[in-house]
Amino acid sequence: MPGQGNARPRADEELMVAYQRGDRDAFEELYHRYAKPIYNFFRRAGKPEAAEDLAQKTFLKLHVGRARYVPTGSFRGWIFVLARNVLRDEGRRQARRPDPLEEFNDERTRWRAREEGGKEVGILVAEALAILPLTQREVIVLNRYHGMNYAEIGQVLRISENAVKQRAFQAMRKLRRYLSAAEGKKSAP
Amino acid sequence: MTEEDPKLCHEIYVQLPALVAGELDPDARAEIEHHLAYCPACQFEWRDHELVWRCLTQCEDVEPPETLRRHVFEAIDEYERTLARVRRENS
Numbered sequence: 001m002p003g004q005g006n007a008r009p010r011a012d013e014e015l016m017v018a019y020q021r022g023d024r025d026a027f028e029e030l031y032h033r034y035a036k037p038i039y040n041f042f043r044r045a046g047k048p049e050a051a052e053d054l055a056q057k058t059f060l061k062l063h064v065g066r067a068r069y070v071p072t073g074s075f076r077g078w079i080f081v082l083a084r085n086v087l088r089d090e091g092r093r094q095a096r097r098p099d100p101l102e103e104f105n106d107e108r109t110r111w112r113a114r115e116e117g118g119k120e121v122g123i124l125v126a127e128a129l130a131i132l133p134l135t136q137r138e139v140i141v142l143n144r145y146h147g148m149n150y151a152e153i154g155q156v157l158r159i160s161e162n163a164v165k166q167r168a169f170q171a172m173r174k175l176r177r178y179l180s181a182a183e184g185k186k187s188a189p
Numbered sequence: 190m191t192e193e194d195p196k197l198c199h200e201i202y203v204q205l206p207a208l209v210a211g212e213l214d215p216d217a218r219a220e221i222e223h224h225l226a227y228c229p230a231c232q233f234e235w236r237d238h239e240l241v242w243r244c245l246t247q248c249e250d251v252e253p254p255e256t257l258r259r260h261v262f263e264a265i266d267e268y269e270r271t272l273a274r275v276r277r278e279n280s
Contacts, residue, residue, distance in 0.1 A: 031258065056257060059261040126248050179244060
């Protein structure tokens with residue numbers, strides 16, 4: 001595997017430049033590093049059932065668009081821009097279907113049906129994330145699960161840092177309401 | 190300073206998501222922490238934010254399916270084959 005035996009593992013950006021030159025091992029290593037984060041991004045920000053398909057599309061986009069990669073910014077930011085575009089395309093595709101809301105509700109029903117007995121916190125959180133609008137959900141997912149700060153998220157989503165902050169505020173308010181209600185506690189203001 | 194100042198409390202409240210996410214600069218953080226030290230209403234809000242933030246960690250990462258890698262490489266190979274065919278047809 002590339003990087004093994006060297007004193008310093010190659011940075012993502014170096015690997016991507018190597019892949020632009022045709023180094024397939026470099027792509028293997030990038031896949032190894034990012035398959036899990038990208039897959040989990042779609043699990044939480046998109047539709048769990050479609051996560052594998054959407055992750056595959058993201059890596060294909062990376063391959064198709066590899067010549068356009070410029071190593072001035074972080075590779076991580078770039079691949080999440082690709083993932084986010086895949087998610088947007090999927091959202092538009094879904095919107096053209098006859099009754100996307102019905103499908104969404106069916107999906108949530110199936111999601112709920114998996115649980116037996118009391119709801120585990122993980123399931124509640126997944127449900128809570130699912131009710132957020134995509135614009136708010138992706139902010140929380142990138143921040144909480146992928147360790148991106150507001151400035152990085154702003155670059156990925158192409159919005160201002162202040163807009164990220166605003167979306168995070170709205171998302172947290174909805175998450176609190178949902179989780180509080182689910183726990184039978186007094187709803188947050 | 191009184192315990193509750195609705196205007197100030199609202200200003201604090203809107204900053205709590207950024208505080209819990211570690212997104213505030215030290216000055217802003219210190220200002221909020223100072224307020225939280227004496228305002229029970231905002232303390233309540235803050236504890237709620239912390240709880241939600243901790244709950245979010247319960248939705249853990251999972252490994253992608255083993256089929257993903259194969260599907261990615263198959264999709265790339267298929268794309269390359271299609272590209273080569275189109276180029277041949279156009280040449």
